[in-house]
Amino acid sequence: MIEDLIRKTAADDDDAAEELTAIAAADPQRLAPHHHLMLDLDVLWPAALYRGAGADVVARVVERVDGGQTPDALNHLLLVLAHSGHPLAEQAMRRWETAPPPGSDALHVGPLRYAEEAGWTVAPDGTRRSLCGDVAYEWHLRPSTPEPDDAACPWCTSPLWTAADLPDAGDALAHTGWAGRLAVRTCHFCSCYTTLFTAVTPDGGSTWWPGNVRPDYIGRDAGPEDPPALLPVVGPRRQSPFQASAWHDGGSTLGGHPEWIQDADHPACPGCGLLMDYVGQLYGGDFDEYGEGAYYLHLHAPCGLAAVNYQQS
Ligand SMILES: [Zn+2]
Ligand SMILES: [Zn+2]
Known part of the structure; x- marks a missing residue:
């Protein structure tokens, strides 16, 4: 069923995207086994579908940003990383603050500011801080x-x-x-x-x-x-x-x-x-x-x- 929804979302079916979004909201881990398929089909939006993405999925996204073949997708890729909340994503986002990835001249804010879209930030002392609650x-x-x-x-x-x-x-x-x-x-x-x-x-x-x-x-x-x-x-x-x-x-x-x-x-x-x-x-x-x-x-x-x-x- 989820795979079907992903394929429909890839074909711009808004209802399917909304259903996936509801699943990601209620139980983010349910989508985790399907993140690779989502990347394969270039389903990058809504980025919140990537909550709780694992290291290998995050590594693929980081590699794609560094590779710079799709600079137009940079905005969505950074949102995906922000929502993953993964330490590897954070590491890359920090690195891009000083070594901006290809396409970043079109961004309105620096890569690390994308974290705020997913409810976290890096404090001035360098520690990561959640802006939102768990309950x-x-x-x-x-x-x-x-x-x-x-x-x-x-x-x-x-x-x-x-x-x-x-x-x-x-x-x-x-x-x-x-x-x-x-x-x-x-x-x-x-x-x-x-x-x-x-x-x-x-x-x-x-x-x-x-x-x-x-x-x-x-x-x-x-x-x-x-x-x-x-x-x-x-x-x-x-x-x-x-x-x-x-x-x-x-x-x-x-x-x-x-x-x-x-x-x-x-x-x-x-x-x-x-x-x-x-x-x-x-x-x-x-x-x-x-x-x-x-x-x-x-x-x-x-x-x-x-x-x-x-x-x-
Ligand atoms: Zn204050
Ligand atoms: Zn007033």
Whole structure:
């Protein structure tokens, strides 16, 4: 069955590609025995199909990049390596930072930045760091009563929105090092236009970060609007960390890895410059039937800063 799906995907069958993607999300190892066939048929996209690829598959991809016969495929090949997460892939990506492979002049970012698409990065001290968690939960939006205080967005004057309120960090946030309650209050509307940062404290404190930079076009005309009176509540644990969806109802997910609509956008912490840890995503369609896009939540525990950004198609 999987082999059939791979052959259909090679023939540009989008439904087959989607089915393979769902398999790779639920149980990445199921595709591992088929990675060589995928390479043989030049199925490089979606690159997430190569999660958990083994050393020999990764070696083939590295060899192909070094060989430079298909410079047009370099973007996809680097994504494949990033998603494999394999140490050999990391080694090659580091090497290409200083010795760029053929075709890399057409890339928008350096080879190692591709790691962010798969939720990891190499810290300034050279150590590898995962930006995402190993554990994910369904995140259900439930009616909530507005906060009793009257904190408002200083830009558009709308009441602040509680994007998350977790009584304790739990295993979904283990990779962040956060301890205590985590609340993230921000502007539901302005966060659609720029990454908004929030100062957070382990007692659930959450305040607008004064360093947020207002783009010119925000809040000039629109009056205040009420954010949705819905709060994400933690549901059952997901089978794998890769099942968040930015396209389907019920896709909102605490922990695990995000499903980006555009390129990966892990914000740099304004406190220290390091990339922030990913916390979870809220699908626009889970707020109301006309909703779209997705809000992405991030945290840098050492600096006590959270962030929310948004993407749509
Ligand atoms: Zn606002
Ligand atoms: Zn920081």
